[in-house]
Amino acid sequence: MADTVWWKRGTVYQAYPRSFQDSDADGVGDLRGITRRLDYLAWLGVDAVWISPFYPSPMADYGYDVADYCGVDPLFGTLADFDALVAEAHFRRLKVILDFVPNHTSIAHPWFAESRASRTSPKRDWYIWRDPAPDGGPPNNWISNFGGPAWTRDEASGQYYYHAFLREQPDLNWRNPEVRAAMHDALRFWLDRGVDGFRVDVIWHLIKDEGFRDNPENPNFAAGQAEINRFAQVYSADRPEVFDIIAELRAVLAPYPERVLIGEIYLPVERLVAYYGANLTGVDLPFNFQLIQAPWNARSLADLIESYEAALPPGGWPNWVLGNHDQPRIAARVGPAQAAIAAMLLLTLRGTPTLYYGDEIGVAHVSIPPERVRDPWERNEPGHGRDPERTPMQWDDSCHAGFSDAEPWLPLSPDAATRNVECQRDDATSLLTLYRRLLRLRRDHTALSVGAYRGLPGMPDTVLAYDRHDDAATLRIVLNFGAEQQTITLPEERGPRWSLLLSTHPDRPETTIAGGFVLGGDEGLILIRDHP
Ligand code: GLC
Numbered sequence: 407m408a409d410t411v412w413w414k415r416g417t418v419y420q421a422y423p424r425s426f427q428d429s430d431a432d433g434v435g436d437l438r439g440i441t442r443r444l445d446y447l448a449w450l451g452v453d454a455v456w457i458s459p460f461y462p463s464p465m466a467d468y469g470y471d472v473a474d475y476c477g478v479d480p481l482f483g484t485l486a487d488f489d490a491l492v493a494e495a496h497f498r499r500l501k502v503i504l505d506f507v508p509n510h511t512s513i514a515h516p517w518f519a520e521s522r523a524s525r526t527s528p529k530r531d532w533y534i535w536r537d538p539a540p541d542g543g544p545p546n547n548w549i550s551n552f553g554g555p556a557w558t559r560d561e562a563s564g565q566y567y568y569h570a571f572l573r574e575q576p577d578l579n580w581r582n583p584e585v586r587a588a589m590h591d592a593l594r595f596w597l598d599r600g601v602d603g604f605r606v607d608v609i610w611h612l613i614k615d616e617g618f619r620d621n622p623e624n625p626n627f628a629a630g631q632a633e634i635n636r637f638a639q640v641y642s643a644d645r646p647e648v649f650d651i652i653a654e655l656r657a658v659l660a661p662y663p664e665r666v667l668i669g670e671i672y673l674p675v676e677r678l679v680a681y682y683g684a685n686l687t688g689v690d691l692p693f694n695f696q697l698i699q700a701p702w703n704a705r706s707l708a709d710l711i712e713s714y715e716a717a718l719p720p721g722g723w724p725n726w727v728l729g730n731h732d733q734p735r736i737a738a739r740v741g742p743a744q745a746a747i748a749a750m751l752l753l754t755l756r757g758t759p760t761l762y763y764g765d766e767i768g769v770a771h772v773s774i775p776p777e778r779v780r781d782p783w784e785r786n787e788p789g790h791g792r793d794p795e796r797t798p799m800q801w802d803d804s805c806h807a808g809f810s811d812a813e814p815w816l817p818l819s820p821d822a823a824t825r826n827v828e829c830q831r832d833d834a835t836s837l838l839t840l841y842r843r844l845l846r847l848r849r850d851h852t853a854l855s856v857g858a859y860r861g862l863p864g865m866p867d868t869v870l871a872y873d874r875h876d877d878a879a880t881l882r883i884v885l886n887f888g889a890e891q892q893t894i895t896l897p898e899e900r901g902p903r904w905s906l907l908l909s910t911h912p913d914r915p916e917t918t919i920a921g922g923f924v925l926g927g928d929e930g931l932i933l934i935r936d937h938p
């Protein structure tokens with residue numbers, strides 16, 4: 407078990423490069439900044455850092471609009487800086503995962519300029535061009551994920567091009583073999599530079615319906631939801647042919663040992679698990695975002711864990727995500743007391759955990775004044791913007807929280823002087839210390855990293871309990887999602903003694919537990935029983 411591949415054993419940490427660490431006093435984080443903070447990541451105890459896009463880009467969607475797949479935007483540094491980052495990371499036994507954005511390019515990508523030049527351009531078919539509908543309007547009813555129609559008319563040729571996101575992000579035509587070959591080359595470019603894997607942006611979008619049929623209306627659409635939800639994305643995404651594309655991506659990675667392929671996929675569990683592919687020819691880890699979307703209570707979470715475990719295909723490795731650069735911060739969603747429970751849940755469930763930078767110190771929602779809004783989605787659809795979860799990392803109580811010597815591109819959280827890495831790192835009661843201890847436990851106990859999962863029935867309504875076990879030990883995790891204390895009776899009444907490994911309440915007096923105990927409000931704990 408201990409020799410299980412790193413991406414099953416390990417933990418992924420997402421660094422949003424604009425906001426992690428600035429090294430050149432321009433208020434924007436960069437690659438050298440990340441390199442400078444690798445010691446922190448090693449100290450924290452994560453195994454891999456996933457870096458959101460740093461490629462040349464006009465930054466219409468802050469790097470998710472790529473103008474060159476094989477370069478580094480000067481804002482973030484140089485290729486040499488990147489190579490240094492990889493070398494320094496590997497020296498610390500940290501893996502480096504890149505963000506690969508294959509669904510669309512930037513409008514500034516030379517491929518698009520060529521494609522747009524004329525209807526007969528050799529690259530015309532690299533993107534998705536369609537004639538107008540008979541009334542001159544867009545070819546069908548597809549909506550952009552950032553609101554408004556997903557089609558933009560190009561005056562020169564009179565045709566529309568498709569963009570699932572901004573009009574500055576035209577979708578590539580993955581049915582075209584030349585596109586596939588060019589993108590495979592981009593993957594190899596980075597694989598040859600030593601990267602350990604890719605998180606593939608909106609992978610379930612790569613193939614669209616060949617007939618471009620209208621999406622059906624979504625009967626559950628409610629006021630306040632983003633416009634994209636007006637229709638069910640039946641024909642614009644999650645098409646069966648996408649699995650051939652993914653199998654080809656896998657084949658590109660195959661000659662390189664132990665590389666991981668992660669897919670960003672927002673779909674219900676039964677569709678999500680299809681992305682492991684037939685005979686596991688899909689992605690290694692289809693990102694599981696259920697903890698982000700589920701109601702935060704013990705019963706709902708127990709149900710979703712059971713149904714996810716049951717839905718996994720044979721050999722499919724689970725994974726869990728608590729936050730990312732597109733979702734409200736976990737501490738904002740569940741509150742500070744439950745942020746500790748969330749940490750313990752994420753790091754004790756079966757499956758690879760992905761942590762989002764700043765969540766380990768409990769950064770919550772940061773209000774962005776209107777004049778400082780950056781996310782284009784916020785401009786299109788106010789209230790949906792993602793700036794509040796992209797604010798600079800809070801390192802210490804110096805000017806700009808140690809993030810930069812200049813005014814940061816997004817405002818810092820107002821609590822940065824008191825909520826930061828420096829003041830939490832030596833505080834035994836801090837969230838950061840809890841994260842670090844949990845990550846340490848995952849390394850010390852294979853039961854926790856790669857052991858089996860077994861739900862524990864008969865708990866009070868607000869309590870979720872489960873075992874993680876392997877040949878060496880059983881670890882029992884008991885989490886209280888409520889603020890009231892609860893009396894817990896363990897099923898094995900006259901059974902074994904359990905030793906307390908860790909509690910979210912560092913002042914808990916007991917060190918061993920048998921039969922039952924009182925679990926504090928908002929308390930989570932981990933018990934261990936060694937096997938003879
Ligand atoms: C993904 C990214 C998001 C981006 C979008 C378009 O969902 O995580 O940040 O805006 O794709 O690339």
Ligand code: MG
Binds near residue numbers: 428429430433435481
């Ligand atoms: Mg900078």
